[in-house]
Amino acid sequence: xxxxxxxxxxxxxxxxxxxxxxxxxxxxxAWCSAAxxxxxLIGGLWLAPADYQQGDSFxxxxxxxxxxxxxxxxxxxxxxxxxxxxxxKIKLSxxxxxxxxxxxxxxxxxxxxxxxxxxxxxWGAWWVWxxxxxxxxxxxxxxxxxxxxxxxxxxxxxxxxxxxxLVLIGAVNIPIIHYSVEWWNTLHQGPTVSxxxxxxxxxxxxxxxxxxxxxFMTYYAAILLIRVRAEILSYDRNTAWxxxxxxxxxxxx
Amino acid sequence: MNEFFAMGGYGAYVWSAYGISAIVMAGNVLLSxxxxxxxLTRLVERYEGEAENDAET
Amino acid sequence: xxNDSTTILITVVARDLLRTARSQTEAIYxxxxxxxxxxxxPFAIGPDAGFLERIAPGILWVSALLAAALSLENxxxxxxxxxxxxxxxxxxxxxxxxxLGKSFAHWLLSGLPVVMMSVPLGxxxxxxxxxxLTLVSSLLLGTLTMSLVGxxxxxxxxxxxxxxxxxxxxxxPLYIPILIFGAAAAGNAAxxxxxxxxxxxxxxxxxxxxxxxxxxxAAAIRIRMS
Numbered sequence: 001x002x003x004x005x006x007x008x009x010x011x012x013x014x015x016x017x018x019x020x021x022x023x024x025x026x027x028x029x030a031w032c033s034a035a036x037x038x039x040x041l042i043g044g045l046w047l048a049p050a051d052y053q054q055g056d057s058f059x060x061x062x063x064x065x066x067x068x069x070x071x072x073x074x075x076x077x078x079x080x081x082x083x084x085x086x087x088x089k090i091k092l093s094x095x096x097x098x099x100x101x102x103x104x105x106x107x108x109x110x111x112x113x114x115x116x117x118x119x120x121x122x123w124g125a126w127w128v129w130x131x132x133x134x135x136x137x138x139x140x141x142x143x144x145x146x147x148x149x150x151x152x153x154x155x156x157x158x159x160x161x162x163x164x165x166l167v168l169i170g171a172v173n174i175p176i177i178h179y180s181v182e183w184w185n186t187l188h189q190g191p192t193v194s195x196x197x198x199x200x201x202x203x204x205x206x207x208x209x210x211x212x213x214x215x216f217m218t219y220y221a222a223i224l225l226i227r228v229r230a231e232i233l234s235y236d237r238n239t240a241w242x243x244x245x246x247x248x249x250x251x252x253x
Numbered sequence: 254m255n256e257f258f259a260m261g262g263y264g265a266y267v268w269s270a271y272g273i274s275a276i277v278m279a280g281n282v283l284l285s286x287x288x289x290x291x292x293l294t295r296l297v298e299r300y301e302g303e304a305e306n307d308a309e310t
Numbered sequence: 311x312x313n314d315s316t317t318i319l320i321t322v323v324a325r326d327l328l329r330t331a332r333s334q335t336e337a338i339y340x341x342x343x344x345x346x347x348x349x350x351x352p353f354a355i356g357p358d359a360g361f362l363e364r365i366a367p368g369i370l371w372v373s374a375l376l377a378a379a380l381s382l383e384n385x386x387x388x389x390x391x392x393x394x395x396x397x398x399x400x401x402x403x404x405x406x407x408x409x410l411g412k413s414f415a416h417w418l419l420s421g422l423p424v425v426m427m428s429v430p431l432g433x434x435x436x437x438x439x440x441x442x443l444t445l446v447s448s449l450l451l452g453t454l455t456m457s458l459v460g461x462x463x464x465x466x467x468x469x470x471x472x473x474x475x476x477x478x479x480x481x482x483p484l485y486i487p488i489l490i491f492g493a494a495a496a497g498n499a500a501x502x503x504x505x506x507x508x509x510x511x512x513x514x515x516x517x518x519x520x521x522x523x524x525x526x527x528a529a530a531i532r533i534r535m536s
Contacts, residue, residue: 050261055263056267060267060270063270067274086529103281110273114274141483142483152471162466162533165462166463166466169462170484173487176487181490183490223282226282229289230285230292233293234292246293246296
């Protein structure tokens with residue numbers, strides 16, 4: 001991997017450089033996230049008109065859909081990072097993958113809980129085996145499995161590479177699982193329209209949704225930066241640059 | 254204002270959904286930052302310990 | 311000694327078969343577990359033949375799934391403990407073939423017996439012969455797929471604390487599509503409906519597994535033995 005086009009990238013794969021970069025970027029990303037949350041929440045909770053059929057309960061969409069989106073996006077990010085870690089053995093990739101797992105699981109949990117809460121006024125039950133929610137539940141188990149595997153293997157680097165194989169197996173399976181569960185759902189419940197799959201959505205309702213998705217994405221980036229930073233210091237704890245950095249600033253910041 | 258909190262009768266549902274989201278997301282922020290702080294403290298202790306050992310030998 | 315693919319495959323499979331032949335009691339564990347698992351349901355739900363017949367495909371499929379998941383733990387464990395797994399990595403035998411061979415050995419020792427056992431158990435649950443035929447076909451395809459995918463996860467978790475339970479946690483979500491289509495195939499047959507689509511899908515899953523899973527198994531072995 002000595003092609004010249006990769007040289008600038010190699011610099012950022014260096015843990016020390018990324019640490020510096022992430023320190024500088026963190027405040028910006030955090031403020032971006034806040035800047036997206038404010039109009040998103042105002043739009044979602046206040047400005048967007050109430051749904052004709054569901055009334056104000058539809059507003060749950062503004063936390064449910066972003067959570068569900070993030071749960072999938074993060075898993076795919078982990079799969080990408082895992083592939084890079086396996087092929088090129090880049091430590092930063094391993095760190096990004098491992099640091100993302102509990103965040104992804106959190107969002108999957110939120111998608112399930114908010115989906116369930118939304119389902120109660122809509123369908124009258126806390127859980128109706130809706131195809132998408134059931135797929136989310138399976139995704140939660142995929143995340144938990146990944147985290148369990150990381151926990152079970154002592155060597156961090158072996159754990160990361162094993163986890164990468166697991167995530168890639170999972171990533172290949174996700175479309176299969178989605179299709180199977182959808183098929184299973186129509187087989188056993190008949191053709192009920194899933195209200196949770198936002199069909200034709202009014203533009204006034206759509207804009208806060210996009211803002212919230214943006215807010216959640218930048219939130220993920222912000223948290224990821226914090227966690228990756230810490231993990232980098234741990235990975236490189238025996239190097240001189242970490243020692244200098246930690247002993248220098250107040251509490252290393 | 255009361256209308257806002259009532260959410261057309263769905264208040265309990267909407268606010269518990271948003272509430273739990275806020276708790277989980279704030280929790281992640283707090284936990285991540287605390288983990289970073291604790292790691293730094295551990296590292297400082299470790300380096301100071303090593304410096305003492307180097308000084309003694 | 312020729313080192314071509316067929317020889318390697320046969321050697322890997324034969325080794326596992328011989329090892330199991332020597333400890334015959336262990337060979338029937340998957341069978342007994344499968345039967346026990348199926349037996350749990352009438353105890354839990356009551357012996358009403360009509361009701362049992364309706365859920366029989368589901369019972370048999372879930373039990374087959376669990377039997378596969380639990381029998382996978384020992385797939386690589388013996389080799390791992392003996393040090394043979396390390397030898398396999400170091401030798402120039404392609405690990406992909408070893409993965410494929412191991413999967414097939416697991417199927418012969420666990421999947422195939424379960425499929426055969428499903429016949430008397432199915433009859434005990436009052437399944438008619440047509441449904442039984444579809445059930446057996448679906449189980450044949452399904453257990454093969456489960457052995458292939460299971461081998462990869464088994465290699466990934468070999469020797470870890472948490473052992474078999476960890477393996478089951480990892481593998482069961484991946485088995486869900488197989489379960490859905492397998493049970494649906496048998497369920498359709500029970501209601502006199504065609505099960506072709508479901509069986510084709512199961513065949514598709516199996517072919518996908520044959521193509522991809524051995525590579526994952528090879529990668530897993532290499533990573534864990536590093």
